[in-house]
Amino acid sequence: xxxxxxxxxxxxxxxxxxxxxxxxxxxxxxxxxxxxxxxxxxxxxxxxxxxxxxxxxxxxxxxxxxxxxxxxxxxxxxxxxxxxxxxxxxxxxxxxxxxxxxxxxxxxxxx
Amino acid sequence: xxxxxxxxxxxxxxxxxxxxxxxxxxxxxxxxxxxxxxxxxxxxxxxxxxxxxxxxxxxxxxxxxxxxxxxxxxxxxxxxxxxxxxxxxxxxxxxxxxxxxxxxxxxxxxxxxxx
Numbered sequence: 001x002x003x004x005x006x007x008x009x010x011x012x013x014x015x016x017x018x019x020x021x022x023x024x025x026x027x028x029x030x031x032x033x034x035x036x037x038x039x040x041x042x043x044x045x046x047x048x049x050x051x052x053x054x055x056x057x058x059x060x061x062x063x064x065x066x067x068x069x070x071x072x073x074x075x076x077x078x079x080x081x082x083x084x085x086x087x088x089x090x091x092x093x094x095x096x097x098x099x100x101x102x103x104x105x106x107x108x109x110x111x
Numbered sequence: 112x113x114x115x116x117x118x119x120x121x122x123x124x125x126x127x128x129x130x131x132x133x134x135x136x137x138x139x140x141x142x143x144x145x146x147x148x149x150x151x152x153x154x155x156x157x158x159x160x161x162x163x164x165x166x167x168x169x170x171x172x173x174x175x176x177x178x179x180x181x182x183x184x185x186x187x188x189x190x191x192x193x194x195x196x197x198x199x200x201x202x203x204x205x206x207x208x209x210x211x212x213x214x215x216x217x218x219x220x221x222x223x224x225x226x
Contacts (some may be wrong), residue, residue, distance in 0.1 A: 002132075004202070034215075042219060042220075043122060043217040043218055043219040043220050044202070044217040045217070046214055046216075049214060059219075087158075090154070097154070098156065098159070098167070099215060101153060101154040103153050104153065104154075
């Protein structure tokens with residue numbers, strides 16, 4: 001069965017520091033993979049997606065993610081974090097119109 | 112486009128009362144999803160519709176929960192009778208089958224508190 005694992009429940013970084021959020025997936029074929037962000041009290045917003053092609057995916061707000069089949073990973077990165085990036089981040093995989101969410105990683109940003 | 116619209120944004124009710132949550136998907140989208148988010152269980156898919164027809168309701172917790180989609184622009188999720196353990200944030204999302212990446216667009220959610 002498809003699944004995604006986010007090993008880090010909570011991460012704290014300083015503003016301006018680089019960020020990497022980890023995600024591992026379990027799926028036999030090439031999966032659809034997404035990163036969504038949920039700001040406090042808000043809905044979920046799509047940051048980026050991968051379903052084929054270039055394994056380095058660029059998203060909104062300066063985020064990128066790299067699909068690595070050999071490691072079954074789809075880690076999210078940002079070179080310099082802003083205070084407004086404090087939120088919860090979900091790695092998501094999907095079959096046909098059925099999304100499976102990871103547990104989420106809550107990001108705190110120190111000034 | 113206004114995005115996915117949900118109402119109400121917040122609902123506080125007493126145990127035993129009927130609760131109805133509403134959703135308007137993005138125009139032209141043919142899939143609609145209802146999710147529940149709790150601290151204990153994270154985000155769970157409750158039910159989804161394709162062209163107004165329920166396709167998979169295996170995530171609906173029990174018979175107290177029901178969902179309808181009478182037309183392409185409106186869906187409801189009803190809980191009757193409500194219980195304190197139903198307290199959660201309920202999200203509606205929609206997508207378009209012609210999008211190969213199956214991207215879903217989420218509404219802002221309804222925060223339900225059952226006292």
